Amino acid sequence: MTMMKTARIHEYGDASAIRHDSVPRPRPAFGDVLVRVAATSFNPTEAALRAGLLHAFLPVDLPHALGWDVAGTVAEIGAGVEGFAVGDRVVGRLDDGGAAAEYVRAPAAVLVAAPASVPLAHAAALPVxxxxxxxxxxxxxxxxxxxxxxxxxxxxxxxxxxxxxxxxxxxxxxxxxxxxxxxxxxxxxxxxxxxxxxxxxxxxxxxxxxxxxxxxxxxxxxxxxxxxxxxxxxxxxxxxxxxxxxxxxxxxxxxMVARNDVAHLAALVELVDAGAVGIDISESRPLADLAEVHRLSEAGRIRGKVLIVP
Structure with a gap:
């Protein structure tokens, strides 16, 4: 069994609730692909989720792996998936999280081709x-x-x-x-x-x-x-x-509350590749620093987008 590292919460609480676990690498189910994660990006609402502030309308099963944004490379393709091949660079929003990891199982329907004009990890700043x-x-x-x-x-x-x-x-x-x-x-x-x-x-x-x-x-x-x-x-x-x-x-x-829309995401990717929209990355942190990024955000000390790299 191949293992991987991931950042999860086993209970709601402050940033110290984030744990770095070793778990089995997932296999793609029907309609899924396995993505080798280049990066996820931090969103302040994830700190609210971690603290339990979103539980009333966004309940999650614990333990819960963090990371809604994903950019990475297709590593394996599940049954029923068309339009993707192993090695494709992809980006998407994962409504069930899980991208704060080395690999993540993702529904193919939420992924689009990542922009070709920027480093793959930077594309993780786009979805949410x-x-x-x-x-x-x-x-x-x-x-x-x-x-x-x-x-x-x-x-x-x-x-x-x-x-x-x-x-x-x-x-x-x-x-x-x-x-x-x-x-x-x-x-x-x-x-x-x-x-x-x-x-x-x-x-x-x-x-x-x-x-x-x-x-x-x-x-x-x-x-x-x-x-x-x-x-x-x-x-x-x-x-x-x-x-x-x-x-x-x-x-x-x-x-408003934003929804997951691959047509909108694909349009954003086109604007990035056309040079009309840039991706402002303020810093890049390893997965081990995720709790510190949550603390900095809650202290109002985050600017722009912070990448989390496994």
């Missing part, structure tokens, strides 16, 4: 953050050329893709970010960066915006302060704290 950004910008925000878009929380992993996709759509992008993220956000296509640590966002904004894309958890006062920044007839899309505009404002608002 990229799909969230794509659906926020195009599906729910309906961002179009000439619109003014406020991206609240552009310095995070999702924020980098949101900024790039909104700029790609031809919008004027106004982004909020802390000082350490300003240069990166400007490189990603923001026309203006507002330092949210320097004072109220509205005080630095020159006129209302058409669309507000909120990517960060907010307290009630901060959420209430953002809503009036959107013009009548505009839209608010939040992936974090719901933001409710005044009933008579004429502003529509929604709170």
């Amino acid at each position: 953050a990229g799909l969230t950004a794509w659906q926020a910008v195009f599906e729910h925000g309906k961002v179009a050329a000439g619109q003014r878009v406020l991206v609240n929380g552009a310095g995070g992993g999702v924020g980098g893709f949101v900024t790039q996709l909104a700029a790609y759509a031809g919008a004027e992008v106004i982004a909020t970010a802390g000082p350490r993220s300003t240069e990166a956000v400007l490189r990603q296509g923001a026309d203006q960066v507002i330092d949210y640590t320097a004072g109220p966002v509205g005080a630095a904004l020159d006129g209302p915006v058409d669309i507000l894309l909120n990517l960060v958890p907010l307290g009630p006062p901060d959420a209430a302060a953002l809503a009036p920044l959107v013009r009548p007839g505009g839209r608010i899309v939040s992936i974090a704290t719901p933001i409710e505009p005044a009933a008579d404002s004429g502003v529509s608002a929604m709170h």
